[in-house]
Amino acid sequence: MPTHYHGTAEERRALNTFIKLMRAADSVEARLAQRGCLDDLTPSQFGVLETLYHLGSLCQTELAHKILKSSGNMTLVIDNLEKQGLVRRERDLNDRRFITVHLTEKGRQTIEAVLPCHVKAIVEEFSVLTPEEQETLGELCKKLGKGQSPKATLVSSTPLAEQE
Amino acid sequence: MPTHYHGTAEERRALNTFIKLMRAADSVEARLAQRGCLDDLTPSQFGVLETLYHLGSLCQTELAHKILKSSGNMTLVIDNLEKQGLVRRERDLNDRRFITVHLTEKGRQTIEAVLPCHVKAIVEEFSVLTPEEQETLGELCKKLGKGQSPKATLVSSTPLAEQE
DNA sequence: ATTAAATAATTCAATATCAAACGATTGAAA
DNA sequence: TTTCAATCGTTTGATATTGAATTATTTAAT
Numbered sequence: 001m002p003t004h005y006h007g008t009a010e011e012r013r014a015l016n017t018f019i020k021l022m023r024a025a026d027s028v029e030a031r032l033a034q035r036g037c038l039d040d041l042t043p044s045q046f047g048v049l050e051t052l053y054h055l056g057s058l059c060q061t062e063l064a065h066k067i068l069k070s071s072g073n074m075t076l077v078i079d080n081l082e083k084q085g086l087v088r089r090e091r092d093l094n095d096r097r098f099i100t101v102h103l104t105e106k107g108r109q110t111i112e113a114v115l116p117c118h119v120k121a122i123v124e125e126f127s128v129l130t131p132e133e134q135e136t137l138g139e140l141c142k143k144l145g146k147g148q149s150p151k152a153t154l155v156s157s158t159p160l161a162e163q164e
Numbered sequence: 165m166p167t168h169y170h171g172t173a174e175e176r177r178a179l180n181t182f183i184k185l186m187r188a189a190d191s192v193e194a195r196l197a198q199r200g201c202l203d204d205l206t207p208s209q210f211g212v213l214e215t216l217y218h219l220g221s222l223c224q225t226e227l228a229h230k231i232l233k234s235s236g237n238m239t240l241v242i243d244n245l246e247k248q249g250l251v252r253r254e255r256d257l258n259d260r261r262f263i264t265v266h267l268t269e270k271g272r273q274t275i276e277a278v279l280p281c282h283v284k285a286i287v288e289e290f291s292v293l294t295p296e297e298q299e300t301l302g303e304l305c306k307k308l309g310k311g312q313s314p315k316a317t318l319v320s321s322t323p324l325a326e327q328e
Numbered sequence: 329a330t331t332a333a334a335t336a337a338t339t340c341a342a343t344a345t346c347a348a349a350c351g352a353t354t355g356a357a358a
Numbered sequence: 359t360t361t362c363a364a365t366c367g368t369t370t371g372a373t374a375t376t377g378a379a380t381t382a383t384t385t386a387a388t
Contacts, residue, residue, distance in 0.1 A: 007283060013295060014298065020301075027310075123179075
C-alpha cells in the first residue's frame with residue numbers, strides 16, 4: 001500500500017498544474033461532446049469539415065497538419081467522410097502525388113448546421129470565467145503551448161477562431 | 165472560399181481561449197510522450213500502473229473512474245497489461261462481480277523506473293511559467309474543469325499529484 | 329423465497345490513432 | 359538521362375476508445 005507522490009515543492013507545483021490543465025481540457029471537451037451539437041460527427045471529422053469550411057479545399061497532408069494528426073489517420077478520416085458524402089477527393093493534375101479534399105454541398109450544409117450550436121456551447125463553457133480571466137488563461141496556455149514541438153487536438157486545433 | 169469565423173467579441177474571446185487551452189494541453193502531452201520516458205507504455209497503461217502504484221490495488225471500475233475511461237476500455241487495457249505481466253487480476257471472493265487488479269513485482273519495478281523521468285519532464289515543461297503563473301493557471305483550470313461532468317485524460321488524471 | 333433492479337465485467341462494431349513500411353510521383357543531381 | 363532523395367497518400371498492425379448489448383452476480387422489494 002504505497003503512498004501518494006511526494007517531491008519537492010517545485011515538483012508538486014508542476015504536477016498539480018499539469019493535472020489541472022489536463023482535467024480542464026478534458027472536462028470542457030467532454031461536456032462539449034455531451035451536448036450533442038456535433039451530432040454524429042467525430043471530433044476529427046468535425047475538425048476536417050470545419051477546416052475545409054473556413055480555409056477552403058486542402059490536400060490531405062495540409063489537413064493532417066491543421067488538425068494535428070498523422071497522415072495515415074487522415075486517410076481513414078477522409079475515407080469515412082467520403083462514405084457519408086460530406087467531402088470529395090480530387091487528384092491534383094499538376095502533381096499527381098497530391099489529393100485535394102473538397103467540401104461537398106452536403107458537407108457544407110452539415111458544418112453550417114452544426115457550427116452555431118458548437119460556438120454557443122463553447123461560450124457557455126467559458127462563461128464561468130470573467131473576460132479578464134479568459135484573457136489570462138489564454139496567455140498562460142499560449143506560453144505553455146509555445147514549446148518546441150507543435151501539437152494540438154482535433155476540434156481545438158481547427159481555425160474556428162484565429163490564433164492571434 | 166469562405167472566410168474565418170466572425171462573431172461577437174464574447175464569442176471570439178471564448179473561442180480563442182478554448183483553442184489555446186486545447187493546444188496547450190495537447191502540446192504538453194505530445195512533448196511528454198516524445199521524451200520517451202514512458203518507454204513502451206501507452207498513456208492509459210501508464211495511468212493504470214501509476215494509479216495502482218499510488219493508491220494500491222483497485223477493481224476495474226474504480227480504475228476506469230480514476231483514469232476516466234469507459235469500463236469496456238479498461239477491460240482491454242488491463243488485458244494488455246496482463247499480457248506483459250505487469251498486473252494481475254483477482255476475482256473478489258466476497259462479491260464475485262468485482263475483479264481486483266494488482267500490480268505485479270514487474271509492474272512495480274516498471275512504474276518505479278519510469279516515474280522519476282516523467283516527473284522531471286513535467287517540471288521542465290512547466291518551467292516556462294513562473295511559480296505564480298503556475299498557480300494562476302491551476303486556479304483558472306480548476307474553475308473551468310469544475311463544471312458538471314467529471315472527465316480528464318490518461319496520465320493527467322492519475323494521482324501523480326494530489327488534487328488539493 | 330422469488331422477482332426485479334442495480335452493478336461489474338465482457339464483448340462487439342465502429343472509429344480513432346500512431347509508427348513504420350510501402351508504392352507512386354516528382355524534382356534534382358550526377 | 360538515369361538515379362536518388364523527398365514527398366504524398368495508403369496500408370498494416372497494434373492499441374485505444376466509446377456506446378450498446380450481454381452475462382454474471384448481488385441486493386432490494388415484494
